[in-house]
Amino acid sequence: MGLLDRFRSKPGTQAVVQENQPEVPAAASPADEVEEVAPAPPSTEVDPNRPHLGEWLDLPVAEVSNHPDAIERIYAGTLDGMSIRGVFSEEEVATGVRRARTHADEFNDYGKQIFFGTAIVGADDDRADYYAAAPIINDRVDELFDVDFVGRIGQVLSAVGAGRPASVPSEEGRGDYVPITIRFLPPDGGVMHAHTANEFCNAWGSYEHLREIARMWNSLSYFVVGQKPDTGGELVLYDLMWDDTPEDVRSLPMSEERDALLERFGRTPIDLEVGDMILFTGGRIWHRVEPVFGTQERVTIGGFAALSQDEEQVYFWS
Numbered sequence: 001m002g003l004l005d006r007f008r009s010k011p012g013t014q015a016v017v018q019e020n021q022p023e024v025p026a027a028a029s030p031a032d033e034v035e036e037v038a039p040a041p042p043s044t045e046v047d048p049n050r051p052h053l054g055e056w057l058d059l060p061v062a063e064v065s066n067h068p069d070a071i072e073r074i075y076a077g078t079l080d081g082m083s084i085r086g087v088f089s090e091e092e093v094a095t096g097v098r099r100a101r102t103h104a105d106e107f108n109d110y111g112k113q114i115f116f117g118t119a120i121v122g123a124d125d126d127r128a129d130y131y132a133a134a135p136i137i138n139d140r141v142d143e144l145f146d147v148d149f150v151g152r153i154g155q156v157l158s159a160v161g162a163g164r165p166a167s168v169p170s171e172e173g174r175g176d177y178v179p180i181t182i183r184f185l186p187p188d189g190g191v192m193h194a195h196t197a198n199e200f201c202n203a204w205g206s207y208e209h210l211r212e213i214a215r216m217w218n219s220l221s222y223f224v225v226g227q228k229p230d231t232g233g234e235l236v237l238y239d240l241m242w243d244d245t246p247e248d249v250r251s252l253p254m255s256e257e258r259d260a261l262l263e264r265f266g267r268t269p270i271d272l273e274v275g276d277m278i279l280f281t282g283g284r285i286w287h288r289v290e291p292v293f294g295t296q297e298r299v300t301i302g303g304f305a306a307l308s309q310d311e312e313q314v315y316f317w318s
Helices: 003-007 061-066 070-076 090-101 128-144 149-159 205-213 256-262
Strands: 056-060 081-085 114-116 181-185 192-195 220-227 235-241 267-270 277-280 285-289 298-307 314-317
Touching: 056 061, 061 081, 061 149, 070 277, 070 298, 090 128, 090 181, 090 220, 090 298, 128 149, 149 220, 149 277, 149 314, 192 256, 205 314, 256 285
Parallel strands: 056 081
Antiparallel strands: 081 277, 114 181, 181 298, 192 285, 220 277, 220 298, 235 267, 235 285, 298 314
């Protein structure tokens, strides 16, 4: 099964509730019993004028230390995310992208998306394929950049994570995770259809180990812009959260049909430059990448992040 086949939601699949979910009320005693009312059918509508998106930070990398509670606020829902400017220079990321292209024979080509590297989102449930590829990809990543790319991502995550150490997780007896994937969206309509991480990372077997060690419900997404396309390729955040998602949207896989249903909600495009980094609650907020056109690919370098279950560290992986 291919990565994108796994990345598409399974119709009717509900994410496993892991944490921060409403408590189930205690059963009523006989004296409290009232006449039963038939439950309402699943909603297919949410008021498109209802505000969902909240605060968003836009700041230079030199100021990230002024926001040590950012990750905690993202989990709490009081901050949706942040645009962090100038985490890398244009040349630093261009070097990595240029060298990655020399390994084009190793790319995973899914038509509208091309990946350098492997990702847990596309792994088999036992993760054997992921751990077989991870050492090779990790060696390649170390060779791509003239700077410590992974280390700098960790520094930023630590700064906005109240100084917690940030690290790429490992599974005992299996191996290390991959810290980044480089994603190329080709300029002939390359696209990433609308989704949230909650719909797959809390349900699929490949995430079993991560669910054991990390707070995966409402987890974070991050990426650095490696190359901007001529036209399109914007990350769009919808004014819709996972918990408020109408059934007609949840029931569909990642597709143009689902994208069309989401058009009834407000949209906020996020504009980033090469070398900028984004960190946001990709688990909770519906988001997509607009189709890419022109002569240049859209290139991003990134993955996902979450607090550990004991909240003592920040994990990041792809």
